[in-house]
Amino acid sequence: MTQPNAAPGSPLKAAIVRVTPFEQNCTLIWDEASKVGAVVDPGGDLERIEQAIKQTGISIEKILLTHGHIDHAGGADELREKLGVKIEGPHKNDVILLDNLEKQGKVYGVDGVRNVTPDRWLEDRDTVTVGELTLDVRHCPGHTPGHVVFHHPESKLAIVGDVLFKGSIGRWDFPLGNHQQLVESITKRLWPMGDDTAFVPGHGPMSTFGHERATNPLVGDAVLTA
Numbered sequence: 001m002t003q004p005n006a007a008p009g010s011p012l013k014a015a016i017v018r019v020t021p022f023e024q025n026c027t028l029i030w031d032e033a034s035k036v037g038a039v040v041d042p043g044g045d046l047e048r049i050e051q052a053i054k055q056t057g058i059s060i061e062k063i064l065l066t067h068g069h070i071d072h073a074g075g076a077d078e079l080r081e082k083l084g085v086k087i088e089g090p091h092k093n094d095v096i097l098l099d100n101l102e103k104q105g106k107v108y109g110v111d112g113v114r115n116v117t118p119d120r121w122l123e124d125r126d127t128v129t130v131g132e133l134t135l136d137v138r139h140c141p142g143h144t145p146g147h148v149v150f151h152h153p154e155s156k157l158a159i160v161g162d163v164l165f166k167g168s169i170g171r172w173d174f175p176l177g178n179h180q181q182l183v184e185s186i187t188k189r190l191w192p193m194g195d196d197t198a199f200v201p202g203h204g205p206m207s208t209f210g211h212e213r214a215t216n217p218l219v220g221d222a223v224l225t226a
């Protein structure tokens with residue numbers, strides 16, 4: 001478990017747990033004041049996630065999903081049952097992926113995967129609560145059609161799943177992917193969150209939107225205006 005550097009005084013805390021053979025960044029986020037939190041993208045390796053929950057001493061009130069790929073959603077149904085909590089997200093355009101997780105599991109040789117139906121689908125500009133905190137939801141299609149991103153403006157922190165990575169962007173070559181949509185999601189919905197906003201990607205190290213605008217070889221300002 002790694003605890004990302006949050007902005008000083010940030011009310012929303014986060015810790016990353018690497019899960020599944022895809023090294024996905026399952027992220028615990030919590031309201032520091034109430035110690036109530038959420039598990040974002042429990043793709044699998046639930047014992048590792050439960051251990052991290054114990055270490056942080058928080059109580060989990062919900063599961064949040066960014067999108068319907070196996071490494072992000074494969075363990076969600078089982079964890080919901082274990083913790084007795086509800087699942088919020090992604091956008092309903094990912095229903096076809098969530099209905100086929102067991103099939104994805106067989107294709108990739110991952111055991112224990114279950115199909116999952118969230119308790120609440122999310123729309124662009126919805127909000128979700130974590131403890132006493134309110135996070136903004138942005139619909140960011142392109143990697144998958146129903147991908148959503150969670151943003152807490154006061155903490156200058158976003159959880160972006162497979163939309164954007166440090167030095168790269170999400171794959172758009174899957175059957176439901178769309179490159180144009182993905183680039184628009186990044187430039188029209190992520191960049192406005194601010195250059196000094198840090199983000200946890202679905203894979204690999206954290207970065208900030210400003211750093212990516214300056215250096216990202218696929219969506220940096222210099223590339224897109226060239």
Ligand SMILES: [Zn+2]
Nearest residue numbers: 067069143162
């Ligand atoms: Zn994905």
Ligand SMILES: [Zn+2]
Nearest residue numbers: 024071162202
């Ligand atoms: Zn992923």
